[in-house]
Amino acid sequence: MVSVHQLSKMNFTGKYTFGSEANYEQFMRALGVPEDAIKHGKNLKFDTEIVQNGNEFTWSQIYPCHTTTNKFVVEQESEFETLNCGKVKVTAHQDGGKLHMNFPKYVHTATIEGGKLVE
DSSP states (O other), X not given: OEEEEESSOBTBBEEEEEEEESXXXXXXXXXXXXXXXXXXXXXXXXXXXXXXXXXXXXXXXXOSSOEEEEEEETTSEEEEEOTTSOEEEEEEEEETTEEEEEOSSXXXXXXXXXXXXXX
């Protein structure tokens, strides 16, 4: 689980700064990420910027060395760039205040709790 602090708020729209993580190494190993990349990424801090317009989302993760941006519409299949820079087709679902995306090796769930983005 990753918790980040929100800098602005309006539904999911906002810019969120990394706050803390749990089980990072185990999660990355389960995805098949090489050990050197896990070690390098463990201490990386990043921002997540989300723009939501109804069911349309632009979701960017901004790292010091690159930015990954995925655009999707809830309940429509969309192509996502994954953590290991691969591409997969995923359909996002919204259940109340939660977003769920079933990736091949994991389920990504996101919600806003206490003004923070929790993934």
